[in-house]
Amino acid sequence: MGAPVARIDGRLKVTGQARYPADTPLHNLAHGVMVTSTIARGRIRSLDTTAAASVPGVLLVLTRDQAQGQLTAPKFGTGGSTSIQPLNEERIWHDGQTVAIVVAETPEVAREAADLVAITYDHDTPSAGFDASGVEIVDGAGASPMYPEDPKAGDFDTAFKAAPVVLDATYNTAAQHHNPMELFSTTAEWNDGQLTVYEPSQFVAGWRAQLAKQLDMDAANIRVVSEYIGGAFGSKGPMTPRTAAVALAAKLVKRPVRCVCARAQGYTTATFRAETRQRIRMGAGRDGKIRAFSHEGWELTSRPDDYVVGGTETTARLYAYGAVHTKVQLVKADRNTPGYMRSPPETPYVFGLECAMDEMAEKLGLDPVEFRRVNDTQADPVSGKRYTSRSLMRCYDEAAAAFGWQRRLDAGVWKTGAMREGDWLVGLGCATAVYPTQVAPCAARVRLTADGKALLQTSAHEIGTGVRTVAAQTAAQALGLSVEDVTVEMGDSALPAGPVAGGSVSTASVCSAVLKACGAIRDKLYRAATVNSGPPATPESFTLRDGMAVLDSGRSAPLSALLQKLGTTQLEEYAEFAPEGSAPGAVEQLRQGNPGIMGGAKGPVLMYAFGAEFVEVRVHARTGEIRVPRMVGAFAAGRIMNPRTARSQLMGGMIWGLGAALHEMTEIDPRHARTVNRDLQDYLLPVNADVEGVEVILVPETDTEVNPAGVKGLGELGNVGTSSAIASAIYHATGRRLRDIPMRLDTLLQLQQT
């Protein structure tokens, strides 16, 4: 395990010195404000900009008329959030679609003028969601290269019919929006045909390639800068059409333009986690072994784009099921295109599965922990491929011990309502967390200078996970320096191409590339050290530490002396890392915008990280108020580079899971397909008072197969399963099965009334 080093950029962030993209000072900056549609489906009949354009200080009202022909529509699914460039569109595809961008001398003038853009529409009746008429349903399999087929094994129907104990239940997860603290923004500046975009981005290399296509220019003339990011979690992964549109606005007004979206606009011009509906059928023998498992999912998407998460990819392999049937279908409605949000497939689908596991354990009369143990597996029931490592039950055992699960067993495992304290019903629950271990191509450059300092460069992204710190630790350790002596530059497409900050690949990918570059520097130092000195006693005894190169116990030299020997003042190495099994040219593909993510269930072996989460809830017997006084999670994720940042990631994940369970939901007016709760007052997130005890246990695990760094990404692990654990605890407390999230007091009150 690595050292618990504090974030090297923590102080900058909390003292306001970290510069976020919209903070970039630029000379002669103009300000853009977006005008968005107030209908979800129809056409623009008229768009009158006269009043807006006449406000003193307005430089441009960019509409379809001005944009015509200058913006190539994005391609969906390769880093583009949608296939629609709204400024090319007369048609309204969703609520809050961008219809104009007003550019003015100040944000205030732009906002004033934006309110004066007069639009009339021809309305069509929109379809808001699953239960609306007019939706189109298509198969998920093959709709996207990310989800080629529904995993299946054996004969589900026969096995299900024959099973003595069966479950058939439907679960719903709500739509959720990101609400990052840092608002979505784009700042674009042109200089002699060179475009620089400052925007919070999880994939600057890919965005440069995207922008080149949308603006029909050479990628070499584009730079995307995103040094600090104030909350991303997928929302800043695929590029939205605003980026190219603001670049066009800046070109037209011949000045840099900054456009910061209002909080409400973030709900419709960026992506979100779409609602899902899932049906799970499970059949088991009296011995507790699952013999048949079917997981069907319906996912909402937009009319123009087939966004699919397909969490069955993971749920189909989680236990030793016997026969497996899965099917994913997309429900196309008049909504903006969904996109990634922290563990996009696993969060909703594992909610359904883990709730079903709890229900099935009850039917079997088994301790839910034991039910998972009976069905634990080291191989994929679909393909037979083995897991490189899987420490699920160790996580359960450590978390159960720390949590005090025995209390529930002592009270009678399936005796609900047994742990009452006054008006409060107490319940304990648990669930599995799982996330695929993935890794992506990455390039990095490391420069070691004679003063014993190092500079590390990669375009990878610090989205708040701590990867900048972990990369510095990795280089420091490899070069024998202290962490403070390593400067890390990230988030700039001019740097060596780094991976998308998605799929929890960053730590594994970046550290693998950094290790490679540092290894090359070390080799040169080794050669320099052995000139005139002879080789070390053993090759392993050559080490770099405390700014010195140590040949063996008697012989060491300062780095500066070795550099002098080499006739230089610095050593610089550029390294490209590509995951095992990558196609040739993976790093070049990365520069073209193809993330090249490998791992999970895709390769010859299965790579996953696991965890077990236990929660205690208190439910008020009469108001239905739900509180979560305690959560304990144990996680095994290979080598932990920095236990401090790892713990923060997992703890934050569990808190996120709590919010998903009890608070978060985007409310869509079913008549108009419009988002109704579009700010942080009405879109509920947990506040500090909602979060009481959260304990994270890091279970040691070694896995040398997953990647050279031995790292399983854990940024998206902690929030998986949490809401099922809470649902399970609510059932234990109240005897009420809640199968839809969020779970709010009104549901419990309604159940009490009936």
Place this chain on the structure above:
Amino acid sequence: MQPFLFDRAGSVAEALRAVSDATVIAGGTNLVDYMRLGVVSPKRVVDINGLNRETAALGRITLDHQGLRLGALVRMAEAEDHPGIRAHYPVLADSLALAASRQIRTMASLGGNLLQRTRCEYFREASWPCNKRRPGSGCAALDGLNRQHAVLGTSDACIATYPGDMAQALLVLDAQVELTGPGGVRLMPVAKVHRQPGATPYLETTLAPDELITALVVPASPWSWRSRYVKVRDRRSFAFALASAAVALDLEGDRVKQARIALGGVATVPWRAEAAEVALVGKPLDQTTARAAAVAAFAGARTRAHNAFKVPLGQEVLVQALLQAGALQPPPPTTRNGVTHA
């Protein structure tokens, strides 16, 4: 947001001259939000924050044997922290401490808080029809997502909830507002300030356009210490009430001599539940009588598609408030007689 003229009033007289054709700003926590959202677009905004320099009483809390006087510019957090208010008017201190966030309470004035406008999501987004925002345009909430909406005091034109907390506490304390207008100063019961929507939801208060709230006046009563505010919401802080109840009880032995009950989060205005009060008088306070009072409180409730839960929830909240108030102990005698605090 549209451009507006901004003035600072240097005196109450100056503010009164401006008030009939301008919007007054104090803490700004409600107004600025709604100006940004385009819900209101005043042509002229007059800042009254400096008035307490000329008229110190506007920013002062006074507590004596006659009662409590809160200047309209006192911030919510100042009143919340006042030890005399906590001891003698706990329902008021509770209602303040459970409102918004400490940051907002540090900015928000008491006068402004009393007049805060609904948080109805359809009111707050200017493109929806709303009879309150655009008279005659219709109500999107009636058949829309109305989980937050009122079940008491509604009409076919509007079901928007009064969102505040403090007003319910003031109701059960028989508080009055001190209004200053061109004709001088008058007192009006808080209970008469807010108007139910009826056919005219855009008329929210009975205040004359040229009047300014200058103080809140709470009379002393021998039993104001036996008062409680209970609030239930979707999360444990920083959220508006799904249902809340303010109660103040005068007990003689275990019998209820007088009761004051007000409900929040469930009604279009701060809601005095007189039927519930009547149901309690003369009875011992226990689970049964409290529950009967709670049922009486919601007898006239009209629910919509998503807010029916507010009836059982509101009843339970009221039961809790009554029983908790019944269990309160009087403050120690040394602080029984109020002292004047600057």
